[in-house]
Amino acid sequence: MMCARLTTIFLLLIVLKRREAVLRKLPVLKYIAQHDDLNKFYSQLYMSALSRSSLNYREVTVFAPVNEAFRRFGGDLNQNLTSYHVAYNAYRLRDLNTYLEPIQKGLPPLWVTKLNGDIYVNNAMILLSRSDYHANNRQDNLGKPQVLHIIDEVLDPIATNLENPQSAYDFLRKSKDYGVKKFVRKIEEYKLEDLFNEDGGNTYFIPADEAMDEYKSKMTDSYIIKAHIIPKRVLFTRPVPKNSIYDTLADVDYIYILLSFLNEKDRYYVKSNTILGDATHQNGEIKSEIIHANIPVKNGVIHIIKRPLGVFDKILTKFPYLPILDKLSNDPYLNITYNLGEKSGFNQLLSQPKKFTFFVPKDQAWSSLKNLYDYDKLLRLGYMNEIKKVLGRHLIVGDIPYSMETLYNASSSNCVYLKTSSGRACFTILYKSGDKKFVIKWNNIYIDVYKANYECSNGLIHIIDRPLVTNSDYENVPEESGSFLQLWNALHKILTS
Missing domain, CATH: 2.30.180.10 (FAS1 domain)
Structure with a gap:
């Protein structure tokens, strides 16, 4: 009887010790502050009142880029940037799935991809050995659980100062920085705006205006537009199996176009393969370089490409x-x-x-x-x-x-x-x-x-x-x-x- 009581007391002491250890863990904000290779992200946090208050009072998941990621980053360091690295609710590695909602209203989702044991958020890889740090933001009963993951790239929301996240169509229609007006006009000509507005998470390839000469514009019909969409898959360039084949929306009885990603000499390409065609849609492959990759939107990701897919160069008369x-x-x-x-x-x-x-x-x-x-x-x-x-x-x-x-x-x-x-x-x-x-x-x-x-x-x-x-x-x-x-x-x- 005495032995049983001693065992119970011993187990209770272990539980109390473990609970005390959890309560004494540093909150995520202080944990970030103590790591020198996260100090660029820590300094950016203090530019954003929303990020600071969320880490002080809310249940959140934080994705912190290492300093080297900021050195490579070519985007804008604005207040929205850190807000795009903080998501509602606490998600351990085992819980990450599909997408997360950032704390800043108007920013696109954070898209999660799992590939060969690795986990990516948008195009950034989570450094698994350094991630999954979890602690409460306060050491009392009012403390909220928070989780920290370390990543190797800065997450760029692209869109800023918006009331609501933009769909692919909204982004393309309003964007002045990427030169895609000609393809947008073709989308509108064939009344296919809904394909670029629909929910569900798609991958969109958009040809730059420079490649859309008179002939290629003329040859861009509804089938070609649909060939630039991979449905129900959000594919960023790093976490995508290279040479894997993906169906497009150009999948009917007599027109069938597939897409795949290529990585050659640190450049990313998309390749179209017209399996079934007709007199207007020639069978064969076309490779197009991705010149602006990984633009997150509410309903997926956009890649700006160098030339349209599925459209061959004009064969000229002698x-x-x-x-x-x-x-x-x-x-x-x-x-x-x-x-x-x-x-x-x-x-x-x-x-x-x-x-x-x-x-x-x-x-x-x-x-x-x-x-x-x-x-x-x-x-x-x-x-x-x-x-x-x-x-x-x-x-x-x-x-x-x-x-x-x-x-x-x-x-x-x-x-x-x-x-x-x-x-x-x-x-x-x-x-x-x-x-x-x-x-x-x-x-x-x-x-x-x-x-x-x-x-x-x-x-x-x-x-x-x-x-x-x-x-x-x-x-x-x-x-x-x-x-x-x-x-x-x-x-x-x-x-x-």
């Missing part, structure tokens, strides 16, 4: 049957030259009953300019005369067109003077036998010919890797031409980089 202007307007790789020609009036020259030799810079040749300068502003009429002169350097008008072989034989090691629309100019044509490519020497600049001798009904096109622009253009800019000076500033950076 050019003897096309005049040069039609070639330019239909070729998706020559859009910039065509658009500048339209706005400046230069393209009217191509309607003359003449034969032309046209050195056309491909879009990629203008891409540095597009990165340095707002391309939409280039199309304002303020300096169209100057742009017309620049384009005129690329055009030779005559009775016969000149092939690259003809120009090469005429120039040899010396230059051949050609009459361009902007005046007489000296060209020397060289040939790289190893690469089997022609090179144009113009004003001591060497320019590769990307593709020579495109035949057209009224002449020849030679696609080149750089516009015909020099440093002297920059130096001789009229001072009164302010907007044009900005253009040449951008060009000067290209020439000197």
